[in-house]
Amino acid sequence: MKFLQKDETLCIQCHACEDICAQTYFKSSDREKASIKIYDYTERGELINVCSQCGECIDICPELAIYRAKNGVVMIDKRKCVGCLMCAGFCPTFSMRIHSEFLEPFKCIACGLCSKQCPTKAIEVKSIG
């Protein structure tokens, strides 16, 4: 299973990960469109929020729109998604991302582009199993 491993002690909050993610998937400089989120630590007690690919949302989704791809990454099939946001509400780490311009949620697919941009190696793609 591929997932993005984080080490918050190394994060310098440069937001480069958010920028590359939003640019790659939405051609946008709006960091709110990134599937990884860098918080101010005082905001919620964590710096880096990103999907762990745990897959709880797969069972929550009534539309069977969320599935685990062959590489182990949890994916959303937008054609089936009706934007109910149950996956977002029930995500144990609240890593399903929502944006005012989109009806459907979106999420990290562990592509690793952000880790290549990260100057401190605070995020790295790992494979287990």
Next chain:
Amino acid sequence: MNMTSIENRAEKIRNAHKLLKRFEYKPQEVQRGYANKTLYINISDNTIEAKEVAEEIKEKFVGGKGFGLWYLWNAVKSTTKWDDPENEIVISPGPIGGITQYPGAGKSLVVSLSPITGSVMDSNVGGHFGPLMKFSGWDALEIQGKAQRDIIIFIDGNEGIVEIYEAPLESVNSHILAEELTEIFAKSEEDKRNVSIVSAGEAAEHTLFGVLSFSFYDKRKKVQRLKQAGRGGIGTVFRNKKIKAIVVRYKGVTGNSNNAADVNKIKELGLKLHKEIRNFDKEQCRMREIGTAHLVEIMNDYDLLPVNNFKFGSHKDAHKIDSKVLVKKVVQGSPDGCWHGCSMSCAKAAKDYELKSGPYKGHKVVVDGPEYETVAGVGSNCGIFDPDYIMECNFYCDTYGIDTISFGTTMAFLMECYEKNIINKDITGGIELNFGNADAAMEVLHQMAKGEGFGKIAGMGVRRLKKLFIEEYGADPKFVNDIGMEVKGLEYSQYVSKESLAQQGGYALANKGPQHDEAWLIFMDMVNNQIPTFEDKAEALHYFPVFRTWFGLNGLCKLPWNDIEPEDNHTTDEPAKVPEHVDNYVQLFNSVTGKSIDKEAMFLQSERVYNFQRVFNLKMGYGTRKDDIPPYRSMGPVTEEEYLSREDRYDKQLKNLLGLEPEGMSTEEKIEALREYKYTQYEKLVDAVYKRRGWTEDGVPSVELMKKLGMDFPEVIKVIEEHQKGGFR
């Protein structure tokens, strides 16, 4: 059923369809929650028409049940009977209906003249039909007339087609019919999720308490699941009109099919409630785990679970049918919502349940439920504590099209009559209808489907059975009227209200008959003593029935209002009202429609429709004080057996409330004294409630009230004035 056989059968069924009428329209997008058109179909002459929805009607009736009541009011005369062609079945989801982010937003409201009450009936139901119908372009569907032979109606919301077919070969029973029609009308396996079906069943033809089933396609179990518009016999009207099914197909539901004014606010509110349910449902109502059946043990503990026709409120064997038992039978790890985005997910099902009786004996089927009302109704209230019987009875009631609540309450009444020798084996055709006899109850149910034997008699419901037993079998009218648990002709739903005066009113004053969807005040009244005075109770019986009406105007389910509560709800001024959730609903309405209501305007929307429904009852010859009187079984002990079972409690009441000394009294004297007291209290309650609601002493909304509410339509005022001229009826 293997795929080949269903495919072959579907082809035969389709080949036998005869197109009677085809109507084409250009599907328009829904705007701010409204399609702004309704679909009128007359199946006597196969007329199909689109009607515009006037702004005034949206303003005054909102949608859902409000639309249903308005269209039915215009369709029927005061002399119209339920089986006259001019009676309509109106289905409408309401403006919020169909949003996918906020739990409980897929309800359809069904309105018709009821076979069992003779007056106007409303019933709410989940499933996908209502929202898919709206997204197909229709805020409401009005069906009038009667077909000559069995028909189905098909709405294709993508193609813009409405068709009426003569349909001779489909099964009538819902679990098979839904499978057949899904196979016929879905364009592919993947398309099955876009098809929803309304149907009744064989027993709906032969009884007066037939239900309508509304389906939703369960993508995990790959089967159409059935939710019921249960109360008041609208399924019976459906089959009387010779409708086998209404099918809608609409592909393309998105997170904003309603084209809401502010979809991001809806997303925000929905996400907040999803999180509340995720965090607190496990410790609050366990809806995701077991659904409403979690109530069985709670009601038993508080002496509120009906046992043996509401004689008692608890039983030593209740643990055999409580949620700990049922959870093992039904859930199989999947909480289900009956519309997209319902994370409350109270729907439950058992798969591969092997039937032990009836025409489908040996079949492995999906059983939807059981819900609390069914467990208590067909189970404890009939003295039956067998979970397998409850599952089997639930399945057959659903597929035959029978209301489990009315079935349970009617069977319980018959069982008591049987044990009291009012009826015997000669009358039942050899069936031994003692409390606890599950096989006997099941036999009566199968007879209802066949329309034969004692089942046909039982299917008339409690009010007509009382009359029959008094007139034909010499039953004591006082006793039979005391134990026959109906008001307005509708059978009671499953709570013992003996110790809650407010709930006695909640049941007996309810517009359509004794159903708990108007008011459930037992804990406020009896357990927490929050509404001690008549005025307090009257205030609760004003606020809650009116407030709860709002869900039915908008296509919403009541459960996510107060079966999940915010963490700090108990610290608010009025926790019973769940203020934060009320605020959510105000914002949801505004976010969908773009209007700007507040809590007061929200209440006014409901108050308008609530009072209109009361006047509708009046128009049909009901809706006055004489129609609001409960049977004594719902208020206190009718028999010595009942009195003695709670002797300490009742003796204390005689002493503390009436100042009597029970020691010197016979049980019969004690029963009579308590009875007189309880009815006096009830009359005082009714006076207080009518006054608070702005009704006359005879329970009629005053002309002034209707003017104040803006509901002074000339024909409405005329009904009130005609009643006033005639004085007390």
